[in-house]
Amino acid sequence: MNWSRHFFSCVIGVLTSIMSVAQFDQKNEIIQQRIEYLAENLELEDVVLEQITEELYYFIHHPINLNKTDGENLKQLGLLTDVQILSLINHRKKNGKLISIYEIQAIPYWDLQTIQLVLPFIHVDDKFDQLHVSIKEMLKFGNSEILLRYQRIIEPKKGYAKVPDSILLNSNSFYHGNPDRYYTRYRFTYRTNISVGVTAEKDPGETFFRGVNKQGFDFYSAHAFYRGGKYLKTVAVGDYQIQIGQGLNLWTGYAFNKTADVVNIKKNARGLSPYASVDETRFMRGGAIETGIGKYSLIAFASVKGVDATIQHALDTLSQEEQFASAINLTGLHRTNSEIARKNTLQERIIGAYAQYKSANFNAGVAYVHHSYDQVYNRPELPYNRYDFRGKSLDNISADYSFVIKNTNLFGEIVRSGSGAIGFVQGAMIALDPKLSVSMLYRHYPKNFHTFYAQGFSEGSRTQNESGFFTGVNWKLARKWNLNTYIDLFKFPWLRFQVHAPSSGMEFLAQLAYKPSKQLELYGRYREQRKARNSRDTDGTIKPLEDITQRNYRLNFVYRASESITLKSRIEYVTVSRMSSNQESGLLVYQDIVYKSKTFPVDISLRYALFDTDSYDSRIYAFENNMLNVFYIPAHHYKGSRAYLLLRWTFAKRFDLWVKYGVFLYSNRQSIGTGPEMIEGSQKSDIGIQLRVKF
Numbered sequence: 001m002n003w004s005r006h007f008f009s010c011v012i013g014v015l016t017s018i019m020s021v022a023q024f025d026q027k028n029e030i031i032q033q034r035i036e037y038l039a040e041n042l043e044l045e046d047v048v049l050e051q052i053t054e055e056l057y058y059f060i061h062h063p064i065n066l067n068k069t070d071g072e073n074l075k076q077l078g079l080l081t082d083v084q085i086l087s088l089i090n091h092r093k094k095n096g097k098l099i100s101i102y103e104i105q106a107i108p109y110w111d112l113q114t115i116q117l118v119l120p121f122i123h124v125d126d127k128f129d130q131l132h133v134s135i136k137e138m139l140k141f142g143n144s145e146i147l148l149r150y151q152r153i154i155e156p157k158k159g160y161a162k163v164p165d166s167i168l169l170n171s172n173s174f175y176h177g178n179p180d181r182y183y184t185r186y187r188f189t190y191r192t193n194i195s196v197g198v199t200a201e202k203d204p205g206e207t208f209f210r211g212v213n214k215q216g217f218d219f220y221s222a223h224a225f226y227r228g229g230k231y232l233k234t235v236a237v238g239d240y241q242i243q244i245g246q247g248l249n250l251w252t253g254y255a256f257n258k259t260a261d262v263v264n265i266k267k268n269a270r271g272l273s274p275y276a277s278v279d280e281t282r283f284m285r286g287g288a289i290e291t292g293i294g295k296y297s298l299i300a301f302a303s304v305k306g307v308d309a310t311i312q313h314a315l316d317t318l319s320q321e322e323q324f325a326s327a328i329n330l331t332g333l334h335r336t337n338s339e340i341a342r343k344n345t346l347q348e349r350i351i352g353a354y355a356q357y358k359s360a361n362f363n364a365g366v367a368y369v370h371h372s373y374d375q376v377y378n379r380p381e382l383p384y385n386r387y388d389f390r391g392k393s394l395d396n397i398s399a400d401y402s403f404v405i406k407n408t409n410l411f412g413e414i415v416r417s418g419s420g421a422i423g424f425v426q427g428a429m430i431a432l433d434p435k436l437s438v439s440m441l442y443r444h445y446p447k448n449f450h451t452f453y454a455q456g457f458s459e460g461s462r463t464q465n466e467s468g469f470f471t472g473v474n475w476k477l478a479r480k481w482n483l484n485t486y487i488d489l490f491k492f493p494w495l496r497f498q499v500h501a502p503s504s505g506m507e508f509l510a511q512l513a514y515k516p517s518k519q520l521e522l523y524g525r526y527r528e529q530r531k532a533r534n535s536r537d538t539d540g541t542i543k544p545l546e547d548i549t550q551r552n553y554r555l556n557f558v559y560r561a562s563e564s565i566t567l568k569s570r571i572e573y574v575t576v577s578r579m580s581s582n583q584e585s586g587l588l589v590y591q592d593i594v595y596k597s598k599t600f601p602v603d604i605s606l607r608y609a610l611f612d613t614d615s616y617d618s619r620i621y622a623f624e625n626n627m628l629n630v631f632y633i634p635a636h637h638y639k640g641s642r643a644y645l646l647l648r649w650t651f652a653k654r655f656d657l658w659v660k661y662g663v664f665l666y667s668n669r670q671s672i673g674t675g676p677e678m679i680e681g682s683q684k685s686d687i688g689i690q691l692r693v694k695f
Contacts, residue, residue, distance in 0.1 A: 031056045035631070036623040050277045050629045051241065051253060052078075056121070062191065063123040066104070067097045071360070073192075075268040079118050082266065082402065082409040083431045084109045089360050098124045109407070109431050111476060113515075142190040149183035149627065149690040152204070155683060159205065159335070159676025173676055175205035175335040182208065182217065187276055195225040195274040205335030205676075212340050219332065221283075225274035233297060234290035239275040239283050242301055243267075244354050245400030246413040246425050247455040248445075248463055250369050252282050255455030260511050260525070262472030262486045263429055263437045265457065266402070266411050271299060271354075280332030281307070282453065284350065299354040306344025308332070311375070324376040336676070347374040350452075361404040369396045371452045384495040387448040387465070394418040394450055407431040413456075421446040425457055435476040439486075442469050447494035459490045459505070466492055485510040500543050503532035518560070525554040536580035548578045552620075564600075568592035576618045586613030588620040588636050605646040611636035627658040627690040640666035640682075656692040661685070 035049060055076050064073050071085040084107075091107045092098065101124045104110055159175040168174050181204050187197030200217035207213045223238040241252045246267050252275075255267060272290055275283045288301035309325040325346050334343050349372045356365035372393035379385065400413035407430060414424040427441035443457050447465040456463035457470070468490030475483045491504035507530075513523035529550045534543040557569040569591050576584040590609035597603075605625040613619055619637035625646050626632050636642060644662030651657070663685035666672065672679040 031060075032623075032625070049254065049631050051273065053629060058192065059121040063121055066101075066122055066124050067092070076270065077118065077121055078264060078268065079121070080114065081109075081263060081429055081431070081437070082404050082411075083407055083429065084114065086361050086404045100124060109434055111434050112479060113476060113482060138190045138194055142188055142194065144188045144695050145186070146693040147183070147185040147187075147628070147690065149181075149630070149688065151181040151183075151630075151686065151688040152179055153679075154685045154687060155679045155681065157673070157676060158678040158680075169337065172336040172338045175676060176211050176337075176340065177202070177205050177207040177213075177335060179204045180208075183278065184217075185276060193226065193228040195223065195276070197274070197276045198222045199276050199278060201278040203333055203335070205333070212334065212343070218334055219278060219280050221275060221278070223274045223276065225272075227272075231291060231293060232289070233292050234272045234288070234299075236272050236274065236288040236301075238287075239285050240288055241270070241273045241275050242284055242288065242299070243269040243271065243273075244299075244367050245269060245365065245398055246411065246427075246457065248413045248415045248423055248425060249367050249396050249398035249451060250352065250453050251455040252284060252453050253277075253279070253455075254282070257457045257459075258470070258486065258488060258507065258509070260484055260509065262484045262509070263439045263474045265439045265441050265470065265472065266409065266427060266429060267455075267457075272301075281330045286350075295357055295359050297356050297358065299356075301350070301352055301354075303348070303350040305348055307346040307348045307373075308334075308339075308342040308344065309346035309377075310342055311345050324378045325373065326379055328377070346377075349373075362402070364401040365399070367396075367398045367400075369398075369452075370394075371396075383500065384497055387494060389419070389450040394452065396451055415449075415451065417448075417450045419448045419450045421449040423449040423451075423456070423463065427457075437474045439472040439474075440470065443467060459488065459507070460492070460496070465494045465496065466490060480514055480516045482513045482515075483510070484513075498534050499532055499545065500534055501532075501545050503545060505529070505531040505547075520560075521558045523554075523556050525552070525556070527552040527554075533578070536578075546579045548576065550577075551575045564595055564597040566592075566594040566596075568594065570622070572620050572622075574613070574618050574620055584614035584618040586618035586620055586637070587611065588622060590622065590642075592625075594625070601650045603646075603648040603650075605644075607642070607644050609636065609642040610640075611642065612639045613637045624662070627660060627688055628656070628692060630688065630690070634664075638666055639668045640664060654694045656694075658688070658690040658692075660688040662687075 031053060035053060059073070059077060066088065071089060074080055074085050075082070087108045087110065098104070104115055157179065159173065160179050161174060163174055168176065180202070182202040183200070185197060185199040187195065189195050199221040201219045202208050202213070202217050206218040209216050221239045223236065223240060225240065226235045227233065243251045243253070247255050251269070257265070272288050277283070284301065284303035285305035286301070286303040288299060290297055290299045292298065308329040310327040311323055312326045314322040314324060328346065329339070329342050334340050350369065352367060352369035354365055354367040356363065370393065376392050378390050379388065395418045396415055398413060398415040402409065402411040409429045412424065412426040414422065416422050423445040425441065425443040427439065429437065429439045431437045441457055444467040445456065445458065445464050449464050451463055454463040458466050459468060460466050468488060470486060470488040472484070472486035477483055486509050488507045490506070491502070492499070493502055495501060496503070507528065509525065509527045511523055511525040513521070515521045530547050532545045533548050535546040538544070552572060552574050554570065554572045559567045561567050570589070572588045574586045588609060588611045590607055593606045595604040607624065609622065611620065613636065616637045619635040621633050621635055623633050624644060634642070642662070642664050644660060646660045647658065649657045663683060666682040669682050671681065672684050
């Protein structure tokens with residue numbers, strides 16, 4: 001690699017970032033940093049995280065009243081531990097209501113760094129938070145919002161080539177629709193009490209008002225949601241989310257495990273919540289209700305929706321009784337003949353209930369979930385998937401708890417799967433000192449442990465065939481210094497995809513952050529991952545395992561150069577080692593310039609990045625600023641550059657317009673991608689336009 005050119009670019013970026021002093025919009029910076037922490041370990045270019053961002057933005061505009069909160073909305077922030085939340089409640093009981101926001105400095109375990117982090121989302125006053133909502137007040141003070149979005153990859157891909165119908169209808173190499181992505185959403189909300197909305201989306205390659213989508217969009221979602229009663233706590237109709245326990249039994253949407261925020265390993269289940277996203281698989285469709293009295297509550301839920309599956313006929317017969325599903329597809333894409341043929345061919349039914357006891361320092365719940373299909377699911381058996389679920393129905397029973405005593409939060413969940421296997425997770429978060437916290441978690445998921453919509457703490461992509469022990473430490477070394485570090489040791493008792501024997505591995509991370517002022521923040525990170533994979537050296541019969549070790553080194557700088565301008569720089573270097581091939585490496589350097597003014601109506605975000613990696617195996621992911629509720633974390637691989645420009649124009653108080661243009665330029669590629677996604681040439685550019693109307 002041409003290190004001199006990259007090193008020079010790196011130095012210029014760093015020096016540019018340390019030129020002057022001022023302030024910055026801390027609220028948006030905290031949200032962006034939080035989302036980046038949560039998303040970067042997913043290693044997915046496109047993720048759906050609207051629920052998290054919408055909640056954080058809501059609390060910016062409707063700060064949590066520390067004199068009235070019972071702690072539940074503080075848990076939704078994901079910025080405080082249960083020990084810190086209980087410490088606030090106990091402080092309030094002992095000393096009475098807070099008179100000033102400055103009193104939070106006296107709350108045990110609320111150190112200065114924690115206070116700076118949560119300050120944009122909290123306030124102190126004596127106003128009564130109304131539980132009962134009148135229709136008149138709801139209509140008067142409610143908020144309506146319309147989102148319209150258009151996105152497209154500009155360069156033509158092979159799958160969009162114009163071919164005769166005789167080829168299009170008999171090939172899976174071509175898409176039936178155009179390369180545009182259309183998105184529209186209407187939503188009415190009143191605080192967190194009421195939400196009513198409709199969402200629709202067409203993915204690139206899907207038809208629009210023709211073909212199989214004569215009704216318009218390929219995906220529609222609608223919901224009506226109420227929260228706030230004393231006895232009737234929550235009602236959800238249409239599409240909704242449900243999260244219980246620690247994610248072992250039922251958890252729709254994404255969940256996060258290991259992040260640089262090493263102490264917050266506990267999942268804070270939100271129970272029922274409205275669904276207004278475009279992930280076409282990870283949600284419930286039907287109805288749910290939560291009732292309660294005092295500290296006790298009960299959630300009952302039901303869901304029926306179509307699932308994309310490959311349907312086959314046994315014994316060469318076409319009778320309905322002999323049909324079975326051999327594969328389930330979770331992409332939500334319906335572009336080619338095979339994808340269209342799979343659409344909603346399998347009906348999924350879920351019913352269940354969750355009973356919970358909740359107090360200030362102790363929560364406990366039990367759940368029953370019944371999951372069934374209208375046809376037998378019988379995927380072809382291979383050695384690595386021998387113990388996967390096969391059948392028509394599954395019944396799971398679980399119990400979870402969380403207990404805070406003094407400076408310790410103990411939590412866990414245990415699930416008995418319908419297969420008879422028992423999986424569990426047990427964790428502890430301990431504040432040894434206001435400046436030192438430790439988290440520990442052990443999980444055990446047998447090879448025949450079957451759950452649907454599970455998002456338990458894990459190294460693998462599923463809550464199955466894994467056990468491991470995680471330990472994290474957060475040490476506030478001094479007022480300006482903070483150290484986060486963790487080590488996770490894990491093993492897989494049975495085979496996995498591309499791992500043809502039981503295996504084990506580890507992951508280690510250490511991140512040292514330095515924040516001498518509100519204007520300057522920087523951190524250095526070292527991350528090492530070791531996992532086993534099939535060796536590339538094989539005689540064609542036996543595939544021995546070999547360890548793949550990946551090491552990431554990162555330096556990240558944020559400097560608020562003025563009240564309106566923020567400069568961000570990052571240098572990241574990666575090495576990948578395995579016995580069957582030469583060591584690979586990669587480098588990414590980027591410079592961001594973000595302009596946000598209180599007086600000028602246009603926000604501007606710019607990035608220029610250079611990258612040089614030996615192959616896709618040494619790729620480096622980097623989070624990008626984007627339009628509201630759009631999350632793009634592209635993989636940078638091979639050799640080239642990436643640049644983007646994002647504009648946000650706020651006008652007439654009710655309108656926000658986003659425009660984004662980004663481009664990859666590769667210096668050693670004559671084509672990009674493979675199959676129908678292949679682009680001839682060395683350039684890949686994307687454009688996005690979004691309009692939000694509030695009224």
